[in-house]
Amino acid sequence: MxxxxxxxxxxxxxxxxxxxxxxxxxxxxxxxxxxxxxxxEDAKVAVAHADIQSMETALDLYHVHNGTYPSSQQGLQALVEKPTSEPEAKNWDGPYLKKGVVPTDPWDRGYVYTEPGEHNTDSFDLYSLGRDGVEGGEGKDADIVNWDTSQR
Incomplete structure (x- = not known):
């Protein structure tokens, strides 16, 4: 047994x-x-915030050197190549971004730059369309923007 x-x-x-x-x-x-x-997803949002802050610093330095921000037409590319269109960048001293490349957002789309800004009328608006790639959105689909300091 x-x-x-x-x-x-x-x-x-x-x-x-x-x-x-x-x-x-x-x-x-x-x-x-x-x-x-x-x-x-949280890390991607943090990277987008960091990219926007870095590009804001570069745009401010561009403004100090040239007396104006790049136009919407010149875009963020003006931070890595001297613009050939108006407004003329007489004292361009770039590239203003590391590696001489305009970054894409963490979802592999370009950042949106407008000058003058709709929200920052004295400077520029800079933002990522976020996870969903569509303007606007809430929660995880919200745009990551430079005019809303509560996002940071």
Whole structure:
């Protein structure tokens, strides 16, 4: 009798026990994956804020050198190449961005630059269309903008 009990215990896990273990592992994986995806999105928003702040600094330096911000037509490219259209950049001393490249936002789209700005009428508006790529939006789909300091 003892021999039978010992064999039963030595056989290993039953199918039900394996199914329970698998279910627990699947639930853990789902929770972890959800948290990782959330952190990736949060990181993308932080990168967009950092890019915008960096480009604001570069645009302000451009303004100090040339007395004006690049026009909307000249765009952010004026930070890496001397513009050939008006307003003339007489004292251009760029490139004003590291690596001489205008960054794209974390969703691989260009940042939107308008001068004069609709929100910053004395300077410029600079923003990313965010995760959804559409102007406006709320929550995770909100635009990342330079005129709303509560976003930072």
């Amino acid at each position: 003892r021999r039978r009990l010992r064999r039963r215990n030595e056989r290993g896990l039953t199918l039900i026990e394996l199914m329970v273990v698998m279910a627990i592992l699947v639930m853990l994986a789902a929770v972890i994956t959800t948290q990782v995806v959330k952190r990736v």
